Amino acid sequence: MHLALFVIFGLFCLGGALNLLLQRHPINSALSLIVVMSSLAVLYLLLGAEFLALAQIIVYSGAIMVLFVFVIMLLNAGEEEKTHGSRAAYLAGIPGVLALFCVLASTYVTLRTSFGQARLGNFIxxxxxxxxxxxxxxxxxxxxxxxxxxxxxxxxxxxxxxxx
Amino acid sequence: MDVPIAWYLILSAALFSIGVFAFLIKRNIITIFMSIELMLNAVNLAFVAFAHHWHQVSGQIFVFFVMVVAAAEAAVGLAIIISVYRSRETLNVDQINLMKL
Structure with missing residues (x-):
């Protein structure tokens, strides 16, 4: 049960974040960010943080993202154009981000035995x-x-x- | 079935890395701002996972304060974006190169 919920909503999180990265129109990015934040609320519930799960839905998916969508519509933001500035960001960004993720993930993998297991209802x-x-x-x-x-x-x- | 805490932490690291990458390659100032929110959320997930591991409430209190500050930051940041758009008529960060409004 716990594993299934974690896998489903973790994949929703990752998919929403990747969609934010790949979409060119800001309103699509905003809607995929809402998916990320709502599935994070479910993960908070799985970790026993019931108040934070509700605050996440109300404050993040509700207030902050409505503000974002409102500003996007107010400014009538269209698709972003490609400019020369982004090439340097690709060259420096891809290795840097991969290095960051590898360092973090390898630290967590080597320490996984001391972290232990998250049991549903263990700490509410x-x-x-x-x-x-x-x-x-x-x-x-x-x-x-x-x-x-x-x-x-x-x-x-x-x-x-x-x-x- | 139990889930290892490390999986939650790896998920949070992945979300944070995607947020950093989106911050670097996106050209629209609103999308850049959204990737900052994504990074904040990734850190919040790590805080909650560690709070579950150490059985401490203070980790969740931290997340609460991060949410409050993020809400204040979003309000001020979007107001700055609106006033920048008023004076420049663009949302592309390459064409916004002066602090002056």
């Missing part, structure tokens, strides 16, 4: 436990993020406002 963080840690031990950082969001709202309004 309920919203109550999470909020107890958040509001008891980390109240100050939580309040500071509210100031951050306030600053972000003001900044967004100032930046996107039309010059008079």
């Amino acid at each position: 963080v309920t919203t109550e436990e999470l909020s107890r840690v958040l509001f008891r031990n980390l109240l100050l950082p939580f309040e500071v993020t509210s100031i951050l969001i306030l600053v972000a709202i003001l900044g967004a309004v100032v930046l996107a406002r039309k010059e008079q």
Whole structure:
């Protein structure tokens, strides 16, 4: 059950990410990113993070991606054109990214025995436990993020406002 | 059937690498911004997997804060994209080479 769900939604994640890379139109990339984020929510549930799974759906697939799609439609963004700048990125990017992935993956493969297995229902963080840690031990950082969001709202309004 | 934690971590490494690659080769500023979000999500998956391994709630708290910061960052970033588009009439990063709006 766990393995089947992991394989299905892990493949959805990888497929969505590759589709984001291959599509030329930004709206197609945005929709495939929604697929990635929603299947990540299922993976969070499998790892016992129930609050984060719902927050992922609401905040990422809901709020942030709607904002992206809204901006794409507002600016009427068409297909991206190929320009000379991308060739250097291919030459430096492909070996660099492959090296990054190989280093990370080989580290994880060599350490796989010490990581152990993820058993379904072995470690479930309920919203109550999470909020107890958040509001008891980390109240100050939580309040500071509210100031951050306030600053972000003001900044967004100032930046996107039309010059008079 | 149990799934090794390492598989989750390898999936997160793959998502992060795809995000870095998309960041490098994409020319549309909105798609570049989306690949940053993809990288943040990959890191979040690694955080949740490690939280499951160590049986610690703090890993999930980290993901919570990353989500909050990502939401703020998306709002400000998209506002910057809108104001850049207003002054340049383009979304291609090769033609955006001045910090000045």
